[in-house]
Amino acid sequence: MTSSTAAQVSSFLAGGGRIVRVQEAILATRQDVLEYVQSCGVTVNDRKGDPRFYWWKRRRISLDQLVVMANHQRRTQQLPPFSVRL
Numbered sequence: 001m002t003s004s005t006a007a008q009v010s011s012f013l014a015g016g017g018r019i020v021r022v023q024e025a026i027l028a029t030r031q032d033v034l035e036y037v038q039s040c041g042v043t044v045n046d047r048k049g050d051p052r053f054y055w056w057k058r059r060r061i062s063l064d065q066l067v068v069m070a071n072h073q074r075r076t077q078q079l080p081p082f083s084v085r086l
Contacts, residue, residue, distance in 0.1 A: 025083035030063060033082055037070050044069075 001009075013019075028036075030051060037044050044066065045055045053060050056069075063084060071081040 023080035025081045028082040033066055033070050040073050
C-alpha cells in the first residue's frame with residue numbers, strides 16, 4: 001500500500017468510516033430476482049415468451065439490469081447480493 005493510499009484509508013476511518021467484508025453472493029434464479037424486486041414495490045413484468053427481458057417503466061431491460069437493480073436494493077438492506085447463472 002502506498003503512503004497516499006494509507007493516508008486516505010486513515011482519513012476515512014478517522015472520519016467515522018468503516019470497512020466491512022463483502023458478503024458472498026447468493027445463487028438465485030430469474031424468478032427469485034423478479035419476485036424480490038417486485039416485493040420491494042418495483043413494478044417489473046416479464047416479457048411473455050422471452051425470459052431474457054423484462055418491462056420496467058415502459059422500457060425493456062435485461063436480466064443483468066434487473067440483477068443490478070435487485071442488488072442495489074439488497075445493499076441498502078445489508079443483504080448479500082444475488083448471482084444468476086444463465
